[in-house]
Amino acid sequence: MDRTMTSSADTTTEPALIALDWGTSSLRGFLMDGGARVLAERATAHGIQNLPQPGPAGFDAALAALCGDWLDAHPGLPVVAGGMVGSAQGWVEAPYVATPADATTLADRAARVETASGRPILIAPGVLHDPAGAPPDVMRGEEIQIAGALAENADWARNACIAMPGTHSKWVRVSDGRIAAFSSYMTGELFAVLKTHSLLGRLMPADREASPEDEAAAFAVGIRAAQSAGPGDLPHQLFATRTLGLTGRMPAEALAHYLSGLLIGHELRSGLALLAEMPAGTPLLLIGAPALCSRYGRGLAAFGVTPSAQLGNTAPRGLFQFATAAGLLPIGTAANTMSAP
Amino acid sequence: MDRTMTSSADTTTEPALIALDWGTSSLRGFLMDGGARVLAERATAHGIQNLPQPGPAGFDAALAALCGDWLDAHPGLPVVAGGMVGSAQGWVEAPYVATPADATTLADRAARVETASGRPILIAPGVLHDPAGAPPDVMRGEEIQIAGALAENADWARNACIAMPGTHSKWVRVSDGRIAAFSSYMTGELFAVLKTHSLLGRLMPADREASPEDEAAAFAVGIRAAQSAGPGDLPHQLFATRTLGLTGRMPAEALAHYLSGLLIGHELRSGLALLAEMPAGTPLLLIGAPALCSRYGRGLAAFGVTPSAQLGNTAPRGLFQFATAAGLLPIGTAANTMSAP
Structure with a gap:
């Protein structure tokens, strides 16, 4: 490579x-x-x-x-x-x-x-x-x-909120040119571990992809579940990945996208609460792999939020x-x- | 056996x-x-x-x-x-x-x-x-x-809320002698999967047990984190299992008890919200393995709730x-x- x-x-x-x-x-x-x-x-x-x-x-x-x-x-x-x-x-x-x-x-x-x-x-x-x-x-x-x-x-540099999707996503508060505070979210690892090692992955076919429509719909259902969640609801909402498949309410190949939407939705719910504590007009930046940032962008849209910018690899700079x-x-x-x- | x-x-x-x-x-x-x-x-x-x-x-x-x-x-x-x-x-x-x-x-x-x-x-x-x-x-x-x-x-039988801790815990609303509604929580499976397959388990020693004091303290920290959680905060709070160990704030052998308290605390937070929707005075029953019920009882105490009864194996009846x-x-x-x- x-x-x-x-x-x-x-x-x-x-x-x-x-x-x-x-x-x-x-x-x-x-x-x-x-x-x-x-x-x-x-x-x-x-x-x-x-x-x-x-x-x-x-x-x-x-x-x-x-x-x-x-x-x-x-x-x-x-x-x-x-x-x-x-x-x-x-x-x-x-x-x-x-x-x-x-x-x-x-x-x-x-x-x-x-x-x-x-x-x-x-x-x-x-x-x-x-x-x-x-x-x-x-x-x-x-x-x-x-x-x-x-x-x-x-x-x-003066003032920004930076969301960095990934295995351990970061939500970062930047102030006066410095990293002032941040929170990590295990979103990517949770998704991988649950898909690979929990009961939730058993219904997900390894050899079939969801249609773009099914994928988008399942992701949106997951995001909406996160939007309606009360504190502590995630361990219950995760179980729906199984029951939605078991009862045929969602195509098996779309279940991973429900799980993705649910986990990203919970991260966005918590991360946007941090953003809400920052000064009005604070720009939200997305930094990460384009496909993942795009997925976060779709999730953010459901919350009525548009990032100010989406950046690729800023590591060399x-x-x-x-x-x-x-x-x-x-x-x-x-x-x-x-x-x- | x-x-x-x-x-x-x-x-x-x-x-x-x-x-x-x-x-x-x-x-x-x-x-x-x-x-x-x-x-x-x-x-x-x-x-x-x-x-x-x-x-x-x-x-x-x-x-x-x-x-x-x-x-x-x-x-x-x-x-x-x-x-x-x-x-x-x-x-x-x-x-x-x-x-x-x-x-x-x-x-x-x-x-x-x-x-x-x-x-x-x-x-x-x-x-x-x-x-x-x-x-x-x-x-x-x-x-x-x-x-x-x-x-x-x-x-x-007339009216009760039944909490059944386990791999997939259930919170059940009983009304007029019948199971009226219920919610599953992946608490036990989440704990096992995260401990065994995620980064969080890496700092947990397989060959050492926490002292009873450290265990109780770590469990309480997890419960308190759940009590203070906003919607969506769990994927962030899970990461603390790692950082508390990495920074030496919590003994390595107690980290699993923080994780247990955190996950049980989130389940209790959500389950008690269901109980709160039921008629005043609705009894809360705990059914399950005694050691696990005891753990849930400690968690419930932190929420100021005492179960009306704790039952063992009611399956034969x-x-x-x-x-x-x-x-x-x-x-x-x-x-x-x-x-x-």
Whole structure:
């Protein structure tokens, strides 16, 4: 799954940074210029839980396989990384920094590891949110994407709510350019675990897809159920995934879409309550995989909410911000010009 | 796991019924007299998903292994069964009857199967609740336990709320002697699936138990989280099982008890909302395994609610009611005298 692309027609631009988005199941590398443009991008499945060999050598081997040629061709280029590579199970641990946090906070508390060749890599920490009277929450990787998103629009940096759908979705309150607070939702993992390991998955056929109409209808039924839910109702509403199938009220191949709508609907219900506590007019941004963001967009529409923007992969730009804040890039780069009005 | 016991000192009583509580993972047999007393009780692990051999012969073999001697010694005794044995995956399907339902409704729609020896068994159907504007719900096995509970107290039969903790907990509204409505909650299955298959279980040690103090404290934290939850908050609150462990706020061996408190708390929150819609003074009954009922009792106490009664296994009495309603027992039995004031 190696792929290389040139994202800009301006191939004369000089490389200025090698940025790594290193998660649990994948490793993405970006060769970037001094204007935060991605010159080339590559990905492998060598996430930290899928390294080519165990132990620290596995990280070195994964890195060499992904972009050994970049490292060789540009021996002076700084290398930065974000994501699970900085967790306790990663290459080196970069402990969580507390909210409020921004790219500067991340850079101040970054961890450093040397590759086998002696080349240093600066690894970003995750973020801990520890509100009074509630359990703490954590993110690792999303803080980089957020830094990238905020670099794109000074208005968002001042005040925004960022929804990041995924295995562990995040709803993030941004204020004064920093991550002020956030909540994680186990939506994606709940869906996968219930579909694969619970009674609810038994009625879902593995070999048939729902028609677009059935899919949309089932998803909408799930969203509506979430909209009508009282506190505590989810464990009951989940069971309907079974009874709707058992009684033939919903086609078997559409049941997973009811489950998806129900779980996303509950996340939206809770997340939008957080948004409602923010200043009127606070923009809502969606960051994530396009197909999933589209699904969230349909759910949000049922709540009468339209996101201000839907962003794709903002990680390279965030890693660029991180590298800049760490002083690894010369003055005059895109990041520094960002703060100009 | 064969066990036989004599539950009454009156060993001279004549057997009048063989009653089978045949679920997914276990088969229980009761030899009962005409006064609804259990003379002997046996159990094996031959639930319908664990038969000694596949196909219909497996049901015959399981029955013979459990109580072939009873069947031989009492060739004229009626045999009844309830539970998953009547499902589509059971010995013979006894389709669901609709609410409102009682023992008579169950008897009217019972299915009949003949054993290899020609001995007939009457199998109780499950119950379907199909409210307007909401997904349908189903039970199979609980309706028998409810019939048994209602036979114990005429006040309960008139009006009661019955909470039945378990893999798929039920909250049941009883009115005028019948099951009027009910809701299932996936509480037990959610706990098991999340503990075994999700990220939340990774921090839970398999080889250490929490101290009673840590267990009680963690369970209480989970209950309190549920009490403070807004609609849709559960997928977020679940994630705290991880963060409380990750940050050392809660001992690893107590995390499962937080998860248990959180899930039970959400069920109680929703179930008590159903109770609140019932007439003032409606008794709340708990039916289930004593350890689980005790856990629910602790949860209910946090909500300021005390159950009117906690019942153990009411299935044999319910099967007796079912057999009586089906005309399999002579007039003058306990069931018939029940209706006398």
